[in-house]
Amino acid sequence: RVVFVSAYGKSQWYLNLEKAPAPKFVTNGKTYLAPRHEILDPVETEKAVASYFRRYPGIANFLAKRGLYPWPGPVGTHEGAPLAIAFYLKDPT
Secondary structure (H helix, E strand, O other): OEEEEEOOOOOHHHHHHHHOOOOEEEEOOEEEEOOEEEEOOHHHHHHHHHHHHHHOHHHHHHHHHOOOOOOOOOOOOOOOOOEEEEEEOOOOO
């Protein structure tokens, strides 16, 4: 499972995934065709942000202080609230 957070509302990639699934996912030189994805609810998004801060506190704080990543805590329901999508990857091609 790989989780991406759209830190401040619906970014273009988020909007695209709302409309249609990703045809492929490429990471670390590996390509995964037709990965399954799900849009996470606010509680799961909060968990994803908190997990990132626990695992990478230095970079997370650096990005958050510059307004590039949300601080961990309750996720609101307003237009600019963080949103997250989880990808489930199987064997690469």
